[in-house]
Amino acid sequence: AALTVRFLTRRFIGEYGDMEFIYSHNLSVDGREFLLHIWDVPSSQQTEEGSSEEKRIQWADSFVLVYSICDRASFNILPLKIQFIKAAKEGQNQEKVPIVIVGNKRDLHHQRVVSSEEGRLLALSLDCGFYEVSAAE
Numbered sequence: 348a349a350l351t352v353r354f355l356t357r358r359f360i361g362e363y364g365d366m367e368f369i370y371s372h373n374l375s376v377d378g379r380e381f382l383l384h385i386w387d388v389p390s391s392q393q394t395e396e397g398s399s400e401e402k403r404i405q406w407a408d409s410f411v412l413v414y415s416i417c418d419r420a421s422f423n424i425l426p427l428k429i430q431f432i433k434a435a436k437e438g439q440n441q442e443k444v445p446i447v448i449v450g451n452k453r454d455l456h457h458q459r460v461v462s463s464e465e466g467r468l469l470a471l472s473l474d475c476g477f478y479e480v481s482a483a484e
Contacts, residue, residue: 349482350451351387359483366460404435409445410417414466416450416479417458429473447476452483 353359355372370385386403410432414421420428428448436444450466463479470477 350386350449350480353482355385369397370395400431401435404432409447411447411449413451414461415452416461416463416466417452417455419460422450422469424462425469428471429475443474445476447478448473449477450479451482453479454484 349366349437351370355370367386367388370383370387372383372385374381374383378402386406387402392423411429412425414425416422425448431446432446436442448466448470450461450463466479469479
């Protein structure tokens, strides 16, 4: 949620509840206007299986999966999530689904437990994009 709010408002808010939100945002890229709809799901709700997660996957055209560089468990769940997304999306139309892995909390380097190299290698092995950022900065 912090990363989404930072993207939409350029402000950092550190604490969020456990709710999911859908945001709409107009974005101009290279002179073209785009309307983005962002379905922001907290990590506590990403572990559920079944119709709710399937609905989110079918709704989306692309995916940004965020983990904390200070939380190994948030990183370790990514391969399963990505396999689930690819099976659901690419199985339908054989097109590659755009997925980006984002390591957040780069500013907390002293608490890091997942290296940048691990993130890059995971993204490479799963054919995803990769970035490391800090919502706070």
